[in-house]
Amino acid sequence: MEFDTIAAISTPSGEGAIAIVRLSGPEAIPIADKLFQAPSGKKLAEQVSHTIHYGHLVDPWTEETVEEVMLSFMKAPKTFTREDVIEINCHGGIVSVNRVLALVLRAGARLAEPGEFTKRAFLNGRIDLSQAEAVMDLIRAKTDRAMDVALNQMEGRLSKLIGTLRQALLESIAQMEVNIDYPEYDDVEEMTRPIMLEKSMWVRSEIDKLLQTSSQGKILREGLSTVIVGRPNVGKSSLLNSLVQENKAIVTEIAGTTRDIIEEYVNVRGVPLRLVDTAGIRETEDIVERIGVERSRKVLKEADLILYVLNYSEPLTAEDERLFEAVKDMNYIVVINKTDLPQKIDLEKVQALAGSRLLVTTSLIEEEGIDQLEEAIADLFFEGEIEAGDMTYVSNARHISLLHQAHQTISDAIEAAEMEVPVDMIQIDVTRTWEILGEIIGDTADDGLLNQLFSQFCLGK
């Protein structure tokens, strides 16, 4: 496929040592040759591919020197996009890099859309859709483990597995085709059902395995949704601040300080937490606070993990006990805060209410107990856990949803085969499964989907 030539700044905006303007497409080399002057006077077109060159960018219209650069010269097809690629390494100032971009645009390149370089790598067949999505996940990864999951997917392990499943489905579709073409041979029909059933069951069990990794995978990618709850004034906002090591949430001695949900992203010993501070839960006449309390109850239901904060220096209240009831089927850790004050809470009673759940005591004012809490969170998360690097995790919501759909259609096929439904009917479900799995790797993706997915990328990627 032949495209136009695109250009973009591929490094973050702001001051830095070096910034890169990247070009890709059939005119990348002629455009660079229009602007670039090496001390030797040699044109890039005469150079060996995959070499880097020192020189100056000169505005061909004014003959003024624009920048001193290093220029990487990479001829297709062994490049990121499989097209000719030029990377101009300029000085990392905002003005410098924008000047260079303006110059290459004037010389004939078009400004790339977000994700367009990666989109070309996909359209030119270097990577499939799930690998392209992994490129974005890699950039957005906030923990080592999240990065390992993305890298694994980028290397194409998920793609390879999906390919194998689709191959098995294709073989069973072919077998059914023979059956449909030669209905007069009964023995063909006899062979077809067991082959089709065996392959479909295998595909379904592999989809099951992948889906089992999805909740962990999704957490690694999006963070464990962790909600801090408790009565007003127990120290919920203080806990958020301690965990993020910054004063993000307002802390005061006034009960009912937090009125709205506050969200922060933290990395606790390799576990990504999407930490949510809530308004203290209590019956209240204050209308604003009441809305806050309602919201707290709502986010509570969607939490992967709850940090339930109690006050060490006050007796348990009916409100506290009600909250124990509200979280009883959820994953939670009890944090008993303010241990620097005299004890009023009945710890045995708390333990009885919490059952087998972990209790951690803290004094957030004196910065005590945070380590133990972090350890408890990490233990809970890594319990019975597997190394992210060695496994194929499904972490992307789009993939998870498609796998659920594929699971449904292949189950329909299996059920139909067991019920002696005519083979051509079963074939419809098997074919549909093959198509759905194809959407994961972008084999059967339409333009709208592609545009939507790639537009979520960073500019210059």
Ligand SMILES: Nc1nc2c(c(=O)[nH]1)N(C=O)[C@@H](CNc1ccc(C(=O)N[C@@H](CCC(=O)O)C(=O)O)cc1)CN2
């Ligand atoms: N300067 C720079 N650094 C970068 C990138 C880049 O585009 N430019 N990358 C951008 O993300 C990443 C590296 N990713 C890349 C992936 C594939 C190919 C590539 O040329 N693949 C060819 C040839 C491989 C080979 O030589 O064997 C291919 O797969 O056909 C290049 C970069 C990270 N660092």
Ligand SMILES: Nc1nc2c(ncn2[C@@H]2O[C@H](COP(=O)(O)OP(=O)(O)OP(=O)(O)O)[C@@H](O)[C@H]2O)c(=O)[nH]1
């Ligand atoms: N003595 C003592 N005071 C603490 C401790 N942790 C927090 N506090 C104080 O308790 C008060 C309430 O803390 P917050 O973090 O605002 O409590 P909250 O649970 O977010 O309160 P609401 O947002 O009103 O529900 C503040 O004055 C804190 O400084 C602690 O470990 N010991």
Ligand SMILES: [Mg+2]
């Ligand atoms: Mg608060």
